[in-house]
Amino acid sequence: LFFGCFTSIHGCKPAKAVVSSELPLGSGLGSSAAFCVALSAAILALSDSVTMEFSHQGWQVFGENELELVNKWAFEGEKIIHGKPSGIDNTVSTYGNMIKFKSGDLTRLKTNMPLKMLITNTKVGRNTKALVASVSERTLRHPTAMASVFTAVDSISSEVAAIIQSPVPDDLAITEKEEKLEELMEMNQGLLQCMGVSHASIETVLRTTLKYKLSSKLTGAGGGGCVLTLLPTLLSGTVVDKVIAELETCGFQCLLAGIGGN
Numbered sequence: 001l002f003f004g005c006f007t008s009i010h011g012c013k014p015a016k017a018v019v020s021s022e023l024p025l026g027s028g029l030g031s032s033a034a035f036c037v038a039l040s041a042a043i044l045a046l047s048d049s050v051t052m053e054f055s056h057q058g059w060q061v062f063g064e065n066e067l068e069l070v071n072k073w074a075f076e077g078e079k080i081i082h083g084k085p086s087g088i089d090n091t092v093s094t095y096g097n098m099i100k101f102k103s104g105d106l107t108r109l110k111t112n113m114p115l116k117m118l119i120t121n122t123k124v125g126r127n128t129k130a131l132v133a134s135v136s137e138r139t140l141r142h143p144t145a146m147a148s149v150f151t152a153v154d155s156i157s158s159e160v161a162a163i164i165q166s167p168v169p170d171d172l173a174i175t176e177k178e179e180k181l182e183e184l185m186e187m188n189q190g191l192l193q194c195m196g197v198s199h200a201s202i203e204t205v206l207r208t209t210l211k212y213k214l215s216s217k218l219t220g221a222g223g224g225g226c227v228l229t230l231l232p233t234l235l236s237g238t239v240v241d242k243v244i245a246e247l248e249t250c251g252f253q254c255l256l257a258g259i260g261g262n
Contacts, residue, residue, distance in 0.1 A: 015046055024121045024253060028220020033089030036077030041070045070094055098259070100161050102154075111164045113174055114258055115181070116231040118209075118243065120216075121253040122201035124224030131221045135195050149194050156188050171233070178232045182215035185230060189217035197222030204250055205229075212243050231256075 017039060023031040041062065044050045050066040062070060074090040088101050091108075100107040139146040163177050163184075189206065192198060202218050205227040209216045216229040231240060244254045 015043075017042065024123075024226075026125060027121050027123075028126075028225035029119070030089035030093060032081050033074065033078055033085075034093045036074040036081070037070060037090055037093040040073035040077065044070060044073065067094055098161075098164065100157070102157075109161055109165055112166065113164055113168050113177060115164075115178075116233070117257050117259050118214075118229040118231055118240070119219075119255040119257055120205050120227045120229065120247050121255070122199070122205065122224050122227065123251065123253060124199060124201045126199070126221055126223035126225050128221040128223075131197050131223045135197065138196055146195075149191050153188065153191050156184050156191075160184055174233055178230065182230055182232075185215045185217045185228070192218055192222060195222075199224050201252075202227055205247065205252065208246055208250070209243060211246075212239055214243065 019035060019038075021031060021034070023029050023034060025031050044066070045052060050062060050069060052062065052066075071091055071094040074094060075085070075087050078085040078087070078090050086101060086104075087106060088099055091106055092099050095108055098109040098111055100109055160181065163180055166177075168174050168177065189198075198218060199222065201224055202222070206216050209229045214229050214231070214235075216227050219226050219228050229243070240256075247254050
C-alpha cells in the first residue's frame with residue numbers, strides 16, 4: 001500500500017512511515033481506513049501536492065479540495081486491502097462527523113447533537129465474507145420476510161439521520177432525542193438478530209448494559225467485533241464506570257468515544 005501510494009504521487013521525497021494506533025484491529029472500527037487516510041495525507045503533504053492552512057488553534061489543516069484528494073487516495077488504499085470497499089470508512093476518517101450511505105451514494109451529515117458512546121470490543125474475531133454470505137443465503141430462503149427486515153433497517157437509518165440533523169433548542173430536546181435514538185438502536189439490533197449476525201458475546205454485552213437501562217447494538221459485520229452503547233447526556237460518570245468495570249470483568253475491552261464531532 002505504502003509503495004503504491006508513494007510511487008503514484010509525483011515528486012515525493014524518500015521517507016519512512018512510523019504508524020501507531022489505539023484502535024483495536026479487525027474489530028469493525030475502520031482501522032484500515034484510518035491508516036490509509038493518515039498515510040495518504042502524510043504523503044500528499046510531504047510531496048507538496050496539497051496546500052496546508054493553519055487553523056485558529058495553530059494546527060495545519062487541509063482545505064476542502066485537499067481533503068477530497070486525501071479521501072480519493074485513501075479509497076485506493078482500501079481497495080488494495082479489501083477489494084471492493086464501500087468508501088464509508090475512509091470518508092468518515094477523512095471528514096469526520098457522520099455519513100449516510102445508500103445505494104452507493106455517500107452523503108455527509110451535519111449533526112446538531114454530538115453523541116457519547118461506549119464502544120465494547122468483544123475480542124471475538126469474525127469472518128465478514130462468511131457473515132455476508134450467510135445473510136444472502138437467508139435472504140434467498142426467505143425473500144419476502146428479509147425484504148421487510150431490510151426495509152425496516154432503511155427506515156431506522158433515515159429516522160436517525162433526521163434526528164441528529166434537526167435543531168436542539170434545549171436540554172429537554174436533547175433528552176427526548178436520545179430516548180428516540182435508544183429505541184431505534186434497540187429496534188435495529190433486533191433486526192440484525194433476525195439477519196443472524198449477532199453472537200453470544202454481543203448478547204452478553206446487551207444484557208450487561210440493559211441492567212443499567214442503556215441501549216446497545218452491534219457495529220460492523222457482527223458475529224463478534226464491537227458493540228455500541230449510547231451514553232445519555234445526563235448519565236452519571238459513576239454509572240459509566242460501573243458498566244465498564246462489569247464489561248471488563250467479562251474480558252471485554254471498553255473505549256469511550258464522541259460520535260458526530262469533527
